[in-house]
Amino acid sequence: MSIVTVQLGQCGNQIGFEVFDALLSDSHSSQGLCSMRENEAYQASCKERFFSEEENGVPIARAVLVDMEPKVINQTLSKAAQSGQWKYGQHACFCQKQGSGNNWAYGYSVHGPRHEESIMNIIRKEVEKCDSFSGFFIIMSMAGGTGSGLGAFVTQNLEDQYSNSLKMNQIIWPYGTGEVIVQNYNSILTLSHLYRSSDALLLHENDAIHKICAKLMNIKQISFSDINQVLAHQLGSVFQPTYSAESSFHYRRNPLGDLMEHLVPHPEFKMLSVRNIPHMSENSLAYTTFTWAGLLKHLRQMLISNAKMEEGIDRHVRPPLSGLPPRSKMSLNKDLHFNTSIANLVILRGKDVQSADVEGFKDPALYTSWLKPVNAFNVWKTQRAFSKYEKSAVLVSNSQFLVKPLDMIVGKAWNMFASKAYIHQYTKFGIEEEDFLDSFTSLEQVVASYCNL
Amino acid sequence: MTQSVVVQVGQCGNQIGCCFWDLALREHAAVNQKGIYDEAISSFFRNVDTRVVGDGGSISKGKICSLKARAVLIDMEEGVVNEILQGPLRDVFDTKQLITDISGSGNNWAVGHKVFGSLYQDQILEKFRKSAEHCDCLQCFFIIHSMGGGTGSGLGTFLLKVLEDEFPEVYRFVTSIYPSGEDDVITSPYNSILAMKELNEHADCVLPIDNQSLFDIISKIDLMVNSGKLGTTVKPKSLVTSSSGALKKRHKKPFDAMNNIVANLLLNLTSSARFEGSLNMDLNEISMNLVPFPQLHYLVSSLTPLYTLTDVNIPPRRLDQMFSDAFSKDHQLLRADPKHSLYLACALMVRGNVQISDLRRNIERLKPSLQFVSWNQEGWKTSLCSVPPVGHSHSLLALANNTCVKPTFMELKERFMRLYKKKAHLHHYLQVEGMEESCFTEAVSSLSALIQEYDQLDATKNMPVQDLPRLSIAM
Numbered sequence: 001m002s003i004v005t006v007q008l009g010q011c012g013n014q015i016g017f018e019v020f021d022a023l024l025s026d027s028h029s030s031q032g033l034c035s036m037r038e039n040e041a042y043q044a045s046c047k048e049r050f051f052s053e054e055e056n057g058v059p060i061a062r063a064v065l066v067d068m069e070p071k072v073i074n075q076t077l078s079k080a081a082q083s084g085q086w087k088y089g090q091h092a093c094f095c096q097k098q099g100s101g102n103n104w105a106y107g108y109s110v111h112g113p114r115h116e117e118s119i120m121n122i123i124r125k126e127v128e129k130c131d132s133f134s135g136f137f138i139i140m141s142m143a144g145g146t147g148s149g150l151g152a153f154v155t156q157n158l159e160d161q162y163s164n165s166l167k168m169n170q171i172i173w174p175y176g177t178g179e180v181i182v183q184n185y186n187s188i189l190t191l192s193h194l195y196r197s198s199d200a201l202l203l204h205e206n207d208a209i210h211k212i213c214a215k216l217m218n219i220k221q222i223s224f225s226d227i228n229q230v231l232a233h234q235l236g237s238v239f240q241p242t243y244s245a246e247s248s249f250h251y252r253r254n255p256l257g258d259l260m261e262h263l264v265p266h267p268e269f270k271m272l273s274v275r276n277i278p279h280m281s282e283n284s285l286a287y288t289t290f291t292w293a294g295l296l297k298h299l300r301q302m303l304i305s306n307a308k309m310e311e312g313i314d315r316h317v318r319p320p321l322s323g324l325p326p327r328s329k330m331s332l333n334k335d336l337h338f339n340t341s342i343a344n345l346v347i348l349r350g351k352d353v354q355s356a357d358v359e360g361f362k363d364p365a366l367y368t369s370w371l372k373p374v375n376a377f378n379v380w381k382t383q384r385a386f387s388k389y390e391k392s393a394v395l396v397s398n399s400q401f402l403v404k405p406l407d408m409i410v411g412k413a414w415n416m417f418a419s420k421a422y423i424h425q426y427t428k429f430g431i432e433e434e435d436f437l438d439s440f441t442s443l444e445q446v447v448a449s450y451c452n453l
Numbered sequence: 454m455t456q457s458v459v460v461q462v463g464q465c466g467n468q469i470g471c472c473f474w475d476l477a478l479r480e481h482a483a484v485n486q487k488g489i490y491d492e493a494i495s496s497f498f499r500n501v502d503t504r505v506v507g508d509g510g511s512i513s514k515g516k517i518c519s520l521k522a523r524a525v526l527i528d529m530e531e532g533v534v535n536e537i538l539q540g541p542l543r544d545v546f547d548t549k550q551l552i553t554d555i556s557g558s559g560n561n562w563a564v565g566h567k568v569f570g571s572l573y574q575d576q577i578l579e580k581f582r583k584s585a586e587h588c589d590c591l592q593c594f595f596i597i598h599s600m601g602g603g604t605g606s607g608l609g610t611f612l613l614k615v616l617e618d619e620f621p622e623v624y625r626f627v628t629s630i631y632p633s634g635e636d637d638v639i640t641s642p643y644n645s646i647l648a649m650k651e652l653n654e655h656a657d658c659v660l661p662i663d664n665q666s667l668f669d670i671i672s673k674i675d676l677m678v679n680s681g682k683l684g685t686t687v688k689p690k691s692l693v694t695s696s697s698g699a700l701k702k703r704h705k706k707p708f709d710a711m712n713n714i715v716a717n718l719l720l721n722l723t724s725s726a727r728f729e730g731s732l733n734m735d736l737n738e739i740s741m742n743l744v745p746f747p748q749l750h751y752l753v754s755s756l757t758p759l760y761t762l763t764d765v766n767i768p769p770r771r772l773d774q775m776f777s778d779a780f781s782k783d784h785q786l787l788r789a790d791p792k793h794s795l796y797l798a799c800a801l802m803v804r805g806n807v808q809i810s811d812l813r814r815n816i817e818r819l820k821p822s823l824q825f826v827s828w829n830q831e832g833w834k835t836s837l838c839s840v841p842p843v844g845h846s847h848s849l850l851a852l853a854n855n856t857c858v859k860p861t862f863m864e865l866k867e868r869f870m871r872l873y874k875k876k877a878h879l880h881h882y883l884q885v886e887g888m889e890e891s892c893f894t895e896a897v898s899s900l901s902a903l904i905q906e907y908d909q910l911d912a913t914k915n916m917p918v919q920d921l922p923r924l925s926i927a928m
Contacts, residue, residue, distance in 0.1 A: 101737030178833035222810035
């Protein structure tokens, strides 16, 4: 089944390009460590999911590019065409002349309704090209104006017009300081709206990926293109084909559906995050070997201690022992806090994957009490290696990972809202103080729900 | 891609404008090697086939035929505009986009605003409409003027109201040259305060600049260039004050160096909107992020580096130095010390080969020494444009919404009161039809209200930041 990607705003388009590039390079990689037939099945599955009929043999990404100003889309289209390996569809983009000015209200209330028809038309054409349609993957940031505001509007429209299809939003969490001044306002408006209309929110923090680039990949002068490539690697390792069961003969048909089924058992809990190991520069890769036991032990500790990468993991955090009195509610201030999960999915790719032992993830202490581990934990194993890594493991988790960052953003936005700073920029385009209050209320609810796990 | 129209009013405005167009052409010539009329150039220039008579000559794509500036030149004396039209830039301007008169405004805001305003209102409107028609998507008017004189100050602020009524959705960015203490126009305090009221009410964003600061920057550069230290030869094109490589090769005029600084300011301000980069910043984002309350729209600017040395052996610690310099009071284009006042918001617009990690490192480094208002502790807006300015490998423009503008305004008010208490020169104003004493009192109270807003913010400066109680949810 195919996934249609919608790339929104500068961030969405820049990342989207890297994702398709990573997917196709991996698919063409010669280091699959598996049989040729296996490789071919993998390539075919990847192609069906993300690319459509070749035109002169060049695969065309199943994507719709949307931005309110032309520079980024032009760049993205030409970079793809230059690669010679793939490209975007000729009529798959929608572009305007003047951007959204980092204003969520402008993206949502002005650009949205104004361009609704054109955008939905392009999306429909792309969906019609799919033989069998799995759902939407929407890439956007929440700090700016187009990705966030127009993204929220488009997702709502997709909910209305394609209520039977799944929607996963890939959202970029901005750096804690210094991208956009009104990023906290834009973020809370985006998250509260998407919580209602999207099926799952896959959140990536710029700060976390920046650290991965600095500490693990040893990049000296980190550019956005480096950051986007790490992100694309993480997403690729989630979305590339995987087997449906232990001893299956074909790749999963419905990636989005399966992800949602495993990870979003309850609509109140939609925030997912990704942890991927190993990450390292190509130079180091040649000299390192891994064992599944080692990788999985790290990954498990990353999950428990809420670490974002495999360095600096806090080893002291342990799951509570059974038989002891129930833990008190999660305090947002405690450092040594244990990260409770609702559901986890581990995807393993590479050599000897069948021997990997994931029992550690089935410990009931890791999970909240209202879901049995047998339902809360799943593992997908695939022989075919991903992107030059002989063994790689990725964890997609619905857990308390994002509570602290979310709480911080809500706090900062609340402080700013109390002084009424910048509110006139939003009321100018129809987003009133009440809308802000609604957003605050919904997000406080989400924070409270996750804290109470 | 959007277009912007530059409106240059009065002697000062037109002289700066002239430098701006010169440097803009130089920048585009450096970037656009193939001579194709692309979207970046179209933001400030039209491509016109001059063989076609009348209006039909605009060409939207393909090779550059003849570039015409998207500008409206207004002056109530003919001297400056005539000189521009006889100079090397004459072909860049469309002669239909001029409004001139003969007698001048006599350094009298009332004459500029009331007399010439009403006289030329229709013509002004017509020129604006024409320039808007030539634009696919007009985003911004850049108004350049001085505050101390008559035309720039009076007529310049009159047309703000016209623009607001006629083009309510188009941003009005005003670059205002404020009079220094030793200004030779006696009535400049009157003119400035009367103009400030209009700026308060009708401008979206104001970039105040004063001559003394520009002069200080030039002295600093001269000192540097003439110091004779080893390895301190400066690349001529890189001087923020120079127009080397541009069209105007004629005899340098006294204000040229200072005007070039302002021209560079405008070029850097719009660079991320015109050229590509990994983190773009359009003009509407400036207003959105830097103006937390409608009246507080005065932004103090600083440009670094002021020059680039030719000696390539000097190590590139310049990058971090560039960031530090942007916050020092020697680099501000207004006499102000932002480091010791309260920041409401700050924008860093970087050009050239600088990546996000460099930006982040410097923000982390400088943050502790800067005071931000309690509700905007992380009030940074950043942008990365890949195209550096001519002569540099990278540059930084910092725009600060900071309470350090307050002393400038307070000083202006004091000079005003000294004259006003004695009713000095008042009759020149009151004899103009439409002017009454109430115009003066209203203007002063508008300024006083603004100063009070800054006062209130300053009062919060050293208070501890408290987290406000949050909404509590019933579970």
